[in-house]
Amino acid sequence: KQEVTQIPAALSVPEGENLVLNCSFTDSAIYNLQWFRQDPGKGLTSLLLIQSSQREQTSGRLNASLDKSSGRSTLYIAASQPGDSATYLCAVTTWDSNYQLIWGAGTKLIIKP
Amino acid sequence: ETGVTQTPRHLVMGMTNKKSLKCEQHLGHNAMYWYKQSAKKPLELMFVYSLEERVENNSVPSRFSPECPNSSHLFLHLHTLQPEDSALYLCASSQGALPGDWTANYGYTFGSGTRLTVV
Numbered sequence: 001k002q003e004v005t006q007i008p009a010a011l012s013v014p015e016g017e018n019l020v021l022n023c024s025f026t027d028s029a030i031y032n033l034q035w036f037r038q039d040p041g042k043g044l045t046s047l048l049l050i051q052s053s054q055r056e057q058t059s060g061r062l063n064a065s066l067d068k069s070s071g072r073s074t075l076y077i078a079a080s081q082p083g084d085s086a087t088y089l090c091a092v093t094t095w096d097s098n099y100q101l102i103w104g105a106g107t108k109l110i111i112k113p
Numbered sequence: 114e115t116g117v118t119q120t121p122r123h124l125v126m127g128m129t130n131k132k133s134l135k136c137e138q139h140l141g142h143n144a145m146y147w148y149k150q151s152a153k154k155p156l157e158l159m160f161v162y163s164l165e166e167r168v169e170n171n172s173v174p175s176r177f178s179p180e181c182p183n184s185s186h187l188f189l190h191l192h193t194l195q196p197e198d199s200a201l202y203l204c205a206s207s208q209g210a211l212p213g214d215w216t217a218n219y220g221y222t223f224g225s226g227t228r229l230t231v232v
Binding site: 041043044 | 117119153154155156158161169203205221222223224225226228
């Protein structure tokens, strides 16, 4: 059974720093992996989607990488800003999950001004 | 707004009450989902509707009853809930039609959720 883990559960860094959020999954036979952002009291916003055949995706200051063989993905945030404060969740889809998302519990990120 | 609208935003109900959560999307998406989000736990998929047919019911207690009258609307009817049912309930939609549509993940859009408190 596929399990997704995000460590740490919470992270606090000063503004301007580059940072990396981690996501690991137990079954490397994934179809794709997505990173989402959730602001307090709000729904989730899709940030990046990486297909199983891809190694990375970039959007602005965000870069997500995927290493299927090791069961890991990272979300790199460059030059962090207070507006980046949110909970970041990763989710994978496996071939036998009927293309439904399997979620990590998220990393709560706080960027200190 | 993201394109998926949920009402109400907050709901407090007693254990003997009956209430309904509403979700609406006009994105032309074929699949709609109900998720439960509890503190510090991964999202729990509750129900999936594809082309107005229920395709997934993840062992959800019968006190939760979904309804999908058309492709744009999804309801979650609640009755005789327990305090442990207090959580954020999120609705989502996606492009593809399940099962087996590889575009199911595309355009995955969430509503802002309903914060439910059972007293």
